Amino acid sequence: xxxxYTVKRIDNSxxxxxxxxxxxxxxxRWMVLGGVLAGVALLYAWQHFQCIELRYHLEELKAERAxxxxxxxxxxxxVAGLRSPVRIAAIARRELGLAVPEPGQVAPIxxxxxxVLAQARAAAAASRP
Amino acid sequence: MDWRCPRIRILLLSxxxxxxxxxxxxxxxxxxxxxxxxxxxxxxxxxxxxxxxxPRRGIxxxxxxxxxxxxxxxxxxxxxxxxxxxPAMAARLLASVLGSSPEEIEGRLSASRSFVWITRKLxxxxxxxxRALNLRGIYFQKENQRFYPHxxxxxxxxxxxxxxxxxxxxxxxxLDEQIRATxxxxxxxxxxRRRWFDRQExxxxxxxxxxxxxxxxxxxxxxxxxxxxxxxxRALAGTIVVQDPENGELLAVANWPPFxxxxxxxxxxxxxxNRAVGALYEPGxxxxxxxxxxxxxxxxxxxxxxxxxxxxxxxxxxHRIRDHKPFGLLSVSQVLAHSSDVGTIKLGLRLGAPKFxxxxxxxxFGTPTxxxxxxxxxxxxxxxxxxSSVSVGSISMGQEIGVTPVQLASVMSAIAxxxxxxxxxxxxxxxxxxxxxxxxxxxxxxxxxxxxAATLRNMLEGVILEGTGALARLDGYTAGGKTGTAxxxxxxxxxxSATQHIASFVGFAPINTPAVTIxxxxxxxxxxxxxxxxxxxxxxxxxxxxxxxxxxxxxxxxAPRLQAVSFRAxxxxxxxxxxxxxxxxxxxxxxxxxxxTLATPAKLAPVAATSVPRAEGxxxxxxxxxxxxxxxxxxxxxxxxxxxxLIGTGVAVEQVPASGELIRPGxxxxxxxxxxxxxxGGSMGRN
Numbered sequence: 018x019x020x021x022y023t024v025k026r027i028d029n030s031x032x033x034x035x036x037x038x039x040x041x042x043x044x045x046r047w048m049v050l051g052g053v054l055a056g057v058a059l060l061y062a063w064q065h066f067q068c069i070e071l072r073y074h075l076e077e078l079k080a081e082r083a084x085x086x087x088x089x090x091x092x093x094x095x096v097a098g099l100r101s102p103v104r105i106a107a108i109a110r111r112e113l114g115l116a117v118p119e120p121g122q123v124a125p126i127x128x129x130x131x132x133v134l135a136q137a138r139a140a141a142a143a144s145r146p
Numbered sequence: 147m148d149w150r151c152p153r154i155r156i157l158l159l160s161x162x163x164x165x166x167x168x169x170x171x172x173x174x175x176x177x178x179x180x181x182x183x184x185x186x187x188x189x190x191x192x193x194x195x196x197x198x199x200x201p202r203r204g205i206x207x208x209x210x211x212x213x214x215x216x217x218x219x220x221x222x223x224x225x226x227x228x229x230x231x232x233p234a235m236a237a238r239l240l241a242s243v244l245g246s247s248p249e250e251i252e253g254r255l256s257a258s259r260s261f262v263w264i265t266r267k268l269x270x271x272x273x274x275x276x277r278a279l280n281l282r283g284i285y286f287q288k289e290n291q292r293f294y295p296h297x298x299x300x301x302x303x304x305x306x307x308x309x310x311x312x313x314x315x316x317x318x319x320x321l322d323e324q325i326r327a328t329x330x331x332x333x334x335x336x337x338x339r340r341r342w343f344d345r346q347e348x349x350x351x352x353x354x355x356x357x358x359x360x361x362x363x364x365x366x367x368x369x370x371x372x373x374x375x376x377x378x379x380r381a382l383a384g385t386i387v388v389q390d391p392e393n394g395e396l397l398a399v400a401n402w403p404p405f406x407x408x409x410x411x412x413x414x415x416x417x418x419x420n421r422a423v424g425a426l427y428e429p430g431x432x433x434x435x436x437x438x439x440x441x442x443x444x445x446x447x448x449x450x451x452x453x454x455x456x457x458x459x460x461x462x463x464x465h466r467i468r469d470h471k472p473f474g475l476l477s478v479s480q481v482l483a484h485s486s487d488v489g490t491i492k493l494g495l496r497l498g499a500p501k502f503x504x505x506x507x508x509x510x511f512g513t514p515t516x517x518x519x520x521x522x523x524x525x526x527x528x529x530x531x532x533x534s535s536v537s538v539g540s541i542s543m544g545q546e547i548g549v550t551p552v553q554l555a556s557v558m559s560a561i562a563x564x565x566x567x568x569x570x571x572x573x574x575x576x577x578x579x580x581x582x583x584x585x586x587x588x589x590x591x592x593x594x595x596x597x598x599a600a601t602l603r604n605m606l607e608g609v610i611l612e613g614t615g616a617l618a619r620l621d622g623y624t625a626g627g628k629t630g631t632a633x634x635x636x637x638x639x640x641x642x643s644a645t646q647h648i649a650s651f652v653g654f655a656p657i658n659t660p661a662v663t664i665x666x667x668x669x670x671x672x673x674x675x676x677x678x679x680x681x682x683x684x685x686x687x688x689x690x691x692x693x694x695x696x697x698x699x700x701x702x703x704x705a706p707r708l709q710a711v712s713f714r715a716x717x718x719x720x721x722x723x724x725x726x727x728x729x730x731x732x733x734x735x736x737x738x739x740x741x742x743t744l745a746t747p748a749k750l751a752p753v754a755a756t757s758v759p760r761a762e763g764x765x766x767x768x769x770x771x772x773x774x775x776x777x778x779x780x781x782x783x784x785x786x787x788x789x790x791x792l793i794g795t796g797v798a799v800e801q802v803p804a805s806g807e808l809i810r811p812g813x814x815x816x817x818x819x820x821x822x823x824x825x826x827g828g829s830m831g832r833n
Contacts, residue, residue, distance in 0.1 A: 076345065
């Protein structure tokens, strides 16, 4: 007896198996949780490396501050040397031909005073020939 | 077993993974539990580094906060010999830069494997040259080095430090604990490339800054004049002390010979000695002020009392003491003015040994003054019971007693300030950051009454006006003082030397409101050796400059040298026709030689106040002065014989009388100076 087999090709690839809504929520929750955790971990790592970077930067700034402070100290020393009366006197004497003023050559100039001006006016009027 | 079966494969992979993880876990557990401490220590060694923070000494300032001593960082070079492949080559290269011998450096490199100094505190250019060699195993470390920006200025007061910045002399030594800082440490975290990324600091304690009473300008004046005097007189040593008589502050302490604290190697211990506080000498006649002060205070004499000076000789305990000149009858004022030994001895004898000793102690002789400078000599004053029959006489005229310059200056300050003995001090305040700790002045002690002090001041003025101190007479100021010429003890014979003297002058100015006390002392001058000849002119030069610098108002008229100088500035001017003009000193010359006035002070001194030539009866047209500088206005007015009155600074903006007006010679022209403006103009007389 001859037996016949018939093959019926059924394409169910387009069928989407029904999923339980509960499963979907569960998966979404885990994914969010995983995402948050991954985000936190990434944030932590970023902060960590950022912190290290900032430490490097801070150290550079500290070193720069120390250098600037030291340079400032050196400049102060240089200024002190340049302001030395020994040096200034030598320049004044040798290069500019100046000399220590005699007592009569130093005349302190007083600030303007109305009284002085009034006296000057009176004296000027009196001295007119 | 079918290897192709996926289940088997997965199972096998899982087992392998588990084994790998187990092994890793086991290793991790082993490392964490058993090797943790070891590896942590290794990591620390690699990452952490302890850096010494070099302590920085405080700054020494003068009274106006100008830096006199400060520290800056410089490079010191060291080697790690273990890292140097060819020590001989490295030593040769380093020696070529440092100028030392290669053998010496090579010897140092072989002395240690881990660390050895090559040279410390290098000049920047030398450090750069060594860096340029790029030698392996050669490193640099920052260290602080002390610098004295003014070089020799005030070196004896400031002192000096050793290579480790430890104070060895002067204020550096006396206040070393305060000025010196505590060293700090820094724990540094470094990565594999030795870049620092973190640190923990134990900060170095900064040293305190010290503000001295010194004024660098007054110090410069004192040192300059002392150097000049020492060179001229070829003295072995010398000292000038400038003190504020009111509070005892030392405005200047100059010593000769000088030394440079920046180059200690070139100095001797002799030159580093601060003679102002450490040198002991017999004061000679300058000490007569003490005898006179005691006698006047005790009321046993008066300035006008006449004393028989016995034509210059007196016998005390079989010793004949001779005066430097045979004086007859002299008033007590004249005894001081002419420095009569016999007259002073008579006053000392009248005072008596116990009373005299009491005053000597009260003035502080034989005890330290308490000055805040190291190495102070207390002086030499024998106990009363050890005095011989001639001691009163000898001490009265300044022998048989040892004093320091600062002691004697303090005595003169006591007379100048009305009778109070004030402690001399060099330090005004100590500063730590923003905190200021003033150094409290010691309570002044009254030694003599104000009346005695005033009497003595007048008598001391007489020394300058008519006595041995004539060359100390100031131009524009009154002054009082006393000359001294002490014979030195000849160490070979133990007797007073006939050739070695100490010439000194101690005085103050002005008389009524003394601003400064000045002591000048020159050790063993050659040629002229009297205090009145050698030290008094130095007092004059220092006092005039210092009083001018301090803007102390003149209390006596001064010779009108400014007008005289202006006269020289016009070579084509007609010859003056006034009787008292001295043409020799003001010959018409195109250029003013500034040094000439300094080099010939004696010539200029007698110029009379009326030496300005003026053509009487001639009227002068007031020049246009507006827009001109102070200097131009002054020169123009003086050249015309007008007397300018200057108000303010800048350019002339107003003038009285106005330009074009006719005024008499010598009349005043008042000029107001200010900022130049577009509308500046006109004259005060027309406004």
